[in-house]
Amino acid sequence: MTVNAERRHAEVEDRKTLADFLRDDCGLTGTHLGCEHGVCGACTVLLDGDAVRACLLFAVQADGRSVTTVEGMAPPGELSPVQQAFRDCHGLQCGFCTPGFVVSVTAFLAENPTPTDAEIRDALSGNLCRCTGYQGIVRAVEQAARSVASVEPQ
Numbered sequence: 001m002t003v004n005a006e007r008r009h010a011e012v013e014d015r016k017t018l019a020d021f022l023r024d025d026c027g028l029t030g031t032h033l034g035c036e037h038g039v040c041g042a043c044t045v046l047l048d049g050d051a052v053r054a055c056l057l058f059a060v061q062a063d064g065r066s067v068t069t070v071e072g073m074a075p076p077g078e079l080s081p082v083q084q085a086f087r088d089c090h091g092l093q094c095g096f097c098t099p100g101f102v103v104s105v106t107a108f109l110a111e112n113p114t115p116t117d118a119e120i121r122d123a124l125s126g127n128l129c130r131c132t133g134y135q136g137i138v139r140a141v142e143q144a145a146r147s148v149a150s151v152e153p154q
């Protein structure tokens with residue numbers, strides 16, 4: 001599979017999850033494991049551009065496909081518009097859930113670059129923040145949407 005634009009080869013047990021493969025075999029610890037039931041969204045990664053729960057997929061299911069983790073959202077040393085917005089709007093909080101939010105929001109804005117407030121809140125409902133401070137996260141998505149819209153043609 002390709003992970004963050006880098007080709008990866010490994011032999012893994014059939015039952016090894018994609019999240020464990022990314023963390024243990026690739027050393028990409030930005031993919032967090034929260035509930036391990038696909039509910040919290042902390043393990044969200046992009047699989048061929050679609051947001052998926054890495055704890056619910058086996059690594060072998062990603063064979064031949066492209067995976068993007070939070071580490072691959074921007075070139076090294078840079079932040080993506082979503083990452084920058086989370087930083088600017090205090091959407092980071094304790095940070096445990098942040099990678100999943102960043103990946104989910106990136107996929108959401110790719111599909112809907114000009115979301116309404118209700119659409120933002122609906123999109124965020126698939127990720128849980130135990131700090132319960134969603135206002136900063138909502139503001140971050142609003143800022144990221146404005147940022148993405150200002151650089152991409154409509």
